[in-house]
Amino acid sequence: MYILVTGTAGFIGMHLSQKLLSLGYMVIGIDNLNEYYDITLKRNRLGILMENPNFHFENIDITDIDSVKKLFESFPFNKVIHLAAQAGVRYSIENPFAYLDSNVHGFLTILEACKDYKVSHLLYASSSSVYGNNKNKLSETEDANSPVSLYATTKRSNELMAYTYNHLYNIRTTGMRFFTVYGPWGRPDMAYYKFTKSIIEGLPIQLYNYGNLKRDFTYIDDIIKGIMLLFLHEQDINNKQPNEVYNIGNSRPYSLNYFINTLENVIGKRADRIELPMQLGDVVETYADISKIRDATGYKPKIELEVGLTNFVRWYVDYHKEK
Ligand SMILES: NC(=O)c1ccc[n+]([C@@H]2O[C@H](COP(=O)([O-])OP(=O)(O)OC[C@H]3O[C@@H](n4cnc5c(N)ncnc54)[C@H](O)[C@@H]3O)[C@@H](O)[C@H]2O)c1
Numbered sequence: 001m002y003i004l005v006t007g008t009a010g011f012i013g014m015h016l017s018q019k020l021l022s023l024g025y026m027v028i029g030i031d032n033l034n035e036y037y038d039i040t041l042k043r044n045r046l047g048i049l050m051e052n053p054n055f056h057f058e059n060i061d062i063t064d065i066d067s068v069k070k071l072f073e074s075f076p077f078n079k080v081i082h083l084a085a086q087a088g089v090r091y092s093i094e095n096p097f098a099y100l101d102s103n104v105h106g107f108l109t110i111l112e113a114c115k116d117y118k119v120s121h122l123l124y125a126s127s128s129s130v131y132g133n134n135k136n137k138l139s140e141t142e143d144a145n146s147p148v149s150l151y152a153t154t155k156r157s158n159e160l161m162a163y164t165y166n167h168l169y170n171i172r173t174t175g176m177r178f179f180t181v182y183g184p185w186g187r188p189d190m191a192y193y194k195f196t197k198s199i200i201e202g203l204p205i206q207l208y209n210y211g212n213l214k215r216d217f218t219y220i221d222d223i224i225k226g227i228m229l230l231f232l233h234e235q236d237i238n239n240k241q242p243n244e245v246y247n248i249g250n251s252r253p254y255s256l257n258y259f260i261n262t263l264e265n266v267i268g269k270r271a272d273r274i275e276l277p278m279q280l281g282d283v284v285e286t287y288a289d290i291s292k293i294r295d296a297t298g299y300k301p302k303i304e305l306e307v308g309l310t311n312f313v314r315w316y317v318d319y320h321k322e323k
Pocket of ligand 1: 006007008009010011012013030031032033034042060061062063082083084085086087088101102106125126127128177178179180181182187
């Protein structure tokens with residue numbers, strides 16, 4: 001089976017590709033290796049994947065429809081897992097055009113290719129940010145039409161575009177709303193990575209909204225488990241292919257202060273905390289209701305925060321020691 005993973009040099013893309021390869025799939029990974037964050041980290045992730053002969057990489061920008069179609073011409077993809085995107089809420093305030101390009105134009109290219117080459121199932125990354133500042137436990141039945149950042153707008157647009165392509169062309173589509181993913185090989189632009197770096201180097205850390213934020217931190221292995229369950233999930237398909245959206249989260253939100261206390265204990269060093277006001281585009285709290293994916297697939301996240309952070313810090317120290 002040929003599987004296309006877009007954004008394969010990214011944090012989630014690398015872990016997912018590794019999982020698929022371990023199960024014997026042929027994985028074709030694409031990425032444009034852009035410089036939004038340290039490109040060496042992306043290259044090192046790729047280096048690990050390249051060790052497996054069942055992995056093939058192409059440096060392709062998903063906004064380039066000709067290259068994308070050529071790729072679909074070359075490989076008979078059974079399923080596509082689309083993770084490539086311009087990520088990050090805060091950067092969408094600085095550089096909004098990057099989000100429209102990669103996340104909207106790029107997603108349209110993938111939809112067009114899936115339509116033209118009759119891909120049986122498209123799974124794509126959405127985000128908890130589509131819920132905006134909704135403070136409820138976030139279920140897929142909640143309203144998701146008040147995004148507070150352009151990043152969130154592009155992710156919600158993807159869900160609407162997937163709905164339309166499912167309706168028009170009967171493509172099976174599964175949107176995955178990830179909740180704050182952390183773990184080894186993670187993203188240096190994310191707060192937990194920056195906190196770790198600063199605490200280890202004895203530099204101050206910045207706590208937005210005076211530390212009064214809550215996040216449903218989800219360990220990478222639990223995210224990969226959720227993706228794989230949806231990837232393998234067989235649904236009753238008559239004539240109409242399903243179009244679904246699922247939360248993939250931990251369903252145990254922690255305050256930023258508790259998160260940092262845990263990180264301090266794992267590192268064995270106190271943080272110097274600077275409290276700042278709320279940042280534009282941020283949400284106050286995320287809390288995933290995971291009953292939909294649990295009822296459909298049996299999904300149950302397992303990794304406790306202490307364990308996940310210990311694994312992350314161990315990787316971080318080891319990875320940066322080699323530099
Ligand atoms: N990490 C999280 O907490 C989180 C939470 C919610 C949603 N998501 C979504 O999950 C997906 C993966 O996230 P991640 O954390 O692995 O991010 P990441 O930035 O590490 O990975 C994304 C990859 O896509 C590539 N890419 C970006 N634009 C591209 C383009 N135009 N053409 C080809 N490749 C391109 C990047 O080079 C990068 O390697 C993204 O869609 C992201 O928005 C992530």
